[in-house]
Amino acid sequence: MSGRTPPPLNALRTFEVFGRHRSMTRAAAELCVTHGAVSRQIAALQASLGVTLVTGPRHALTLTEAGAQLAERLTPAFVAMTDAVEGVRQGAPREIEISCLGTFALKWLIPRLPGFLEAHPEVRVRLSESYAAVDYRRDRFDGAIRIVEPDQAHARTEATRFLGQYQGPVGAPALMASLPTLDAVARAPRLRSATFRRAWPAWSDLAGVVLPPATTEREFAHNHSLVEAAISGLGVAIAPWAFVAPDVIAGRLAAPFGFVERPSWFAFLRPEGRRDAAVDAFRDWLVAEGARSPPPPIPSTGPGD
Known part of the structure; x- marks a missing residue:
C-alpha cells in the first residue's frame, strides 16, 4: 500500500x-x-x-x-x-426513487402501485416527475420510466421495455360523435402538449391521414392538462393509449378511430451494472403489469370513411 x-x-x-x-x-x-x-x-x-x-x-x-x-x-x-x-441494513425498509413522466405516473403507474407495495412491503417507492433525458453520470435516482425512441441512447443505462406505445385521436364523447370520419377529426380544433408538439403530424403519418392547415390549435404545458382539456370538449387530442386508457374505459373520453402503434415504447431505465434487489423487483413488476395492461382499440375505419 x-x-x-x-x-x-x-x-x-x-x-x-x-x-x-x-x-x-x-x-x-x-x-x-x-x-x-x-x-x-x-x-x-x-x-x-x-x-x-x-x-x-x-x-x-x-x-x-x-x-x-x-x-x-x-x-x-x-x-x-x-x-x-x-x-447491511437488515430488515430496514429500502426506499427507491423512480423518475417518471408525470401523466404516466397519474394515469398508469400510481393506480397499479398498491399491488407492488402489497407484494413488497419492504420497499418504499418515491416518485419524482421529469421528462428530461436520463444520464446516470449525473442523475442519482434508482430508476426512470421514459418513452424511448428507436435511435435514442441513454448513457450508462440498462433499458427494459415493458409497454408498447400507441397513439390515437380522443375527445369528449359528444364531440367525437359529431366527427364521423378521420377527415372530420383532422379539421376539428386540435389540442397538443408542449412536451410533444409533433403529436398530430406523427399520428397522421402513421394513420395515412392528410392534415389540412389547423383552424384552431390549443396548447397545454403537460399531457395531463391536455387529457383534461379533451375530456372537457375543448377539441381533439392525439394522445398515448397509456395516458387515456382509464378515461376511455370509463366513458369520459371516446376513441372511435382506435390507436396506431408508434415505433417507440415505454422503458424502465436503471444504472448500468448496478445490482439492487428492490430495483430488480420493481422492474420485474413493471414488465408483468405491462403484459396485463388492456390493449388499445385498433383503428376501425379508413381516412375517408
Missing part, C-alpha cells in the same frame, strides 16, 4: 457532486451546504492532490481534463459505497 495520506472523504464527496452537476449552486443544494462550502472543499481537494481539477471564474467553473477523469471514477465508487451500506 502507498504511504500517501488519502484526501479527505468529505472533499471527495463534494467534488463528486459538483462533477455530476457541473454547477456550484446545484451541488450546494444537493449537499445542503453553502456555495462557499463547496468551493472550499474543492480547493482543499486540489491542495491535497496537488492537481488542478477546476478552472475558470468562480461563477462558471469547469472541470479540467484531470478533474473530469476523477469525477467520472468517483461517481460509481460512491454508488458502490451506498449499495454496501444498504446491503
Whole structure:
C-alpha cells in the first residue's frame, strides 16, 4: 500500500457532486451546504492532490481534463459505497426513487402501485416527475420510466421495455360523435402538449391521414392538462393509449378511430451494472403489469370513411 495520506472523504464527496452537476449552486443544494462550502472543499481537494481539477471564474467553473477523469471514477465508487451500506441494513425498509413522466405516473403507474407495495412491503417507492433525458453520470435516482425512441441512447443505462406505445385521436364523447370520419377529426380544433408538439403530424403519418392547415390549435404545458382539456370538449387530442386508457374505459373520453402503434415504447431505465434487489423487483413488476395492461382499440375505419 502507498504511504500517501488519502484526501479527505468529505472533499471527495463534494467534488463528486459538483462533477455530476457541473454547477456550484446545484451541488450546494444537493449537499445542503453553502456555495462557499463547496468551493472550499474543492480547493482543499486540489491542495491535497496537488492537481488542478477546476478552472475558470468562480461563477462558471469547469472541470479540467484531470478533474473530469476523477469525477467520472468517483461517481460509481460512491454508488458502490451506498449499495454496501444498504446491503447491511437488515430488515430496514429500502426506499427507491423512480423518475417518471408525470401523466404516466397519474394515469398508469400510481393506480397499479398498491399491488407492488402489497407484494413488497419492504420497499418504499418515491416518485419524482421529469421528462428530461436520463444520464446516470449525473442523475442519482434508482430508476426512470421514459418513452424511448428507436435511435435514442441513454448513457450508462440498462433499458427494459415493458409497454408498447400507441397513439390515437380522443375527445369528449359528444364531440367525437359529431366527427364521423378521420377527415372530420383532422379539421376539428386540435389540442397538443408542449412536451410533444409533433403529436398530430406523427399520428397522421402513421394513420395515412392528410392534415389540412389547423383552424384552431390549443396548447397545454403537460399531457395531463391536455387529457383534461379533451375530456372537457375543448377539441381533439392525439394522445398515448397509456395516458387515456382509464378515461376511455370509463366513458369520459371516446376513441372511435382506435390507436396506431408508434415505433417507440415505454422503458424502465436503471444504472448500468448496478445490482439492487428492490430495483430488480420493481422492474420485474413493471414488465408483468405491462403484459396485463388492456390493449388499445385498433383503428376501425379508413381516412375517408
